[in-house]
Amino acid sequence: MFGTVVDWRSSVIREGKQITESTDQTVDxxxxxxxxxxxYRPSLERVRQGEIPWQNLDELHRESLEELLDRFDVEGLSESEIVHLNRAWHRLDPWPDAIPGLHRLKPHYVIAPLSNGHVRLLTNMAKRAGIPWDLILSAELSGHYKPDEETYLTAVDLLDLEVDNVMMVAAHERDLDASRELGLQTAYVHRPLEWGPEKADSTEKPEKNAYDIVADDFIELAECLDAPPIIR
Amino acid sequence: MFGTVVDWRSSVIREGKQITESTDQTVDxxxxxxxxxxxYRPSLERVRQGEIPWQNLDELHRESLEELLDRFDVEGLSESEIVHLNRAWHRLDPWPDAIPGLHRLKPHYVIAPLSNGHVRLLTNMAKRAGIPWDLILSAELSGHYKPDEETYLTAVDLLDLEVDNVMMVAAHERDLDASRELGLQTAYVHRPLEWGPEKADSTEKPEKNAYDIVADDFIELAECLDAPPIIR
Structure with missing residues (x-):
């Protein structure tokens, strides 16, 4: 989800600006x-390594948010503003190709997220943005964060499918490598803008044969999977 | 789901007839x-009482199906026909008001099934029939069948809501009584045709004040919940 389906960076920037636009603070x-x-990843690692008990992304985000508000000298936010900002991660906008591509895939495949985001976050995000998932799968359903194998295997088990009938789609090779290791099919979607236009050149696209599919976006993914547009 | 959202009886009859229409068998x-x-209920009870380990509805249905094929003298079905018939429960048609009512509710509420059906069954059913759920909740996510309290409480937990912000909707008082006991809101939807037209008079509708809402169908439910039709 984060980076693959939705553009977390622009969305969090937008949400941050909304919080401070009526104040005289200048925040980068x-x-x-x-x-x-x-x-994000260090937070997940603490759960994965058993240093802290399971916490959902709202809880993990909140902990890092408090530290960052301090580091960036953002002052004077009320508790309800902090809660609202923390839930910016529920209000992320999809990349422009994601929803059209998913609409092409949906008549032909069961489509679901498999994110470290919790069920409520993914549900809110889909509902706000109109992402047409068939069901919501999440790390939360296994109590394990990716790339723990339990996350992927619980999802496959709930789908009641064999691993090789399930395809993991991601912009992150670590996620795909863990999936492939377990026997899932894999599709890489290239998101050079994930970390902003200035970092676009530093995101390298893997070789064509590194995964079952290497695509530039969800439209190309749908084409590779023989999912033509549905004319209604 | 079974009886509340979908008309299991007509759908299973239809599927059965399809299996034997090309043979000379007459099956009621x-x-x-x-x-x-x-x-169904005795099967669930065996799981609930710990007599047998967790089995999903496909597995429980299959066991009773084999016994019934014998009892009704249905002969000559191939293994793939038996598998197909067993999965008739994935191909149930909604009552005529269910999808229009859910479409009215969806812009205003998060809507999900909470069924003893497993995730795959509910996903297949929704996809085939076009039921617009936001997410799929299921007894399977808790490893407990309704009316065990774990089924309801796991669903509420995944929604990340308080019990009194969640409403259980069902045509079955046992399901609603268990939900109300835990603090959920409750809506009864009357389905006098669940067991066929001949039994319609024997399904008594509870008093208006027995639950938060007592409705004749999903349209009335949407009206009670101030969910007007969306004109697009």
């Missing part, structure tokens, strides 16, 4: 968004 | 459907 929300996202 | 598929459904 782009740097803030990047820093927040960079706390 | 209405009686067969009723008998199959009557095996």
């Amino acid at each position: 929300w782009a740097a803030f968004a990047d820093a927040w996202r960079k706390e | 598929w209405a009686a067969f459907a009723d008998a199959w459904r009557k095996e």
Whole structure:
């Protein structure tokens, strides 16, 4: 989801700006968004390594948010503003190709997210943005964060399918490598803008044969999967 | 789901007839459907009481199906026909008001099934019939069948809501009584045709104040919940 289906960076920047636009504070929300996202993996690792008990992304995001508000000298936010900002991760906008591509896939395949985001976050995001999932799958259903194998295997088990009848789609090779290791099919979708236009050149696209599919976006993914547009 | 959102009886009768229409067998598929459904609760009870380990509805239905094929003298079905008939429960048609009512509710509420059916069954059913759920909730996610409290509480937990912000909708008082006991809101939807037209008079509708809402169908439910039709 984060980076693959939705553009977390622009959306978090937008949400940050909304919070401070009526104040006289100048905050580098782009740097803030990047820093927040960079706390994500270490937070998950603490859960994965058993240092802290299971916490959902709202809880993990909140912990890093408080530290970042301090680091970026963002002052005077009320508790309800902090809660609202923390839930910016429920209000992320899809990349422009994601929903059209998913609409092409949906008549032919069961489509679901498999994110470290919890069920409520993914549900809110889909409902706000109109993402046409058939069901919501999440790390939360296994109590394990990706790339723990339990996350993927619980999802496959709930789909009541064999691993090789399930395809993991992601913009992140670590996620795909873990999936492939377990026998899932894999599709890489290239998102050079995930970390902003200035970093676009530093995101390298893997070789065509690195995964079952290597696509530039969800439209190309749908084409590779023989999912033509449905004319209604 | 079974009886509340979908008309299991007519659908199972239809599926049964399709299986035997090209043979010279005469099977009373209405009686067969009723008998199959009557095996449902005792099957669940065996899981609930710990007599047998967790099995999903495909597995429980299959066990009773084999016994019923014998009892009704249905002969000569191939293994793939038996598998197909067993999955008739994935191909149930909604009552005529269910999808229009859910479309009215969807812009205002998060809507999900909470069924003893497993995730795959509910996903297949929704996809085939076009039921516009936001997510699929199921007894399977808790490993407990309704009316065990774990089924309801796991669903509420995944929605990340308080019990009194969640409403259970059902045509079955047992399901609603268990929900109300835990603090959920409750809506009864009357389905006098669940067991066929001949039994319509024997399904008594509870008093208006027995639950938060007592409605004749999903349209009335949407009206009670201030969910007007959306004109697009």
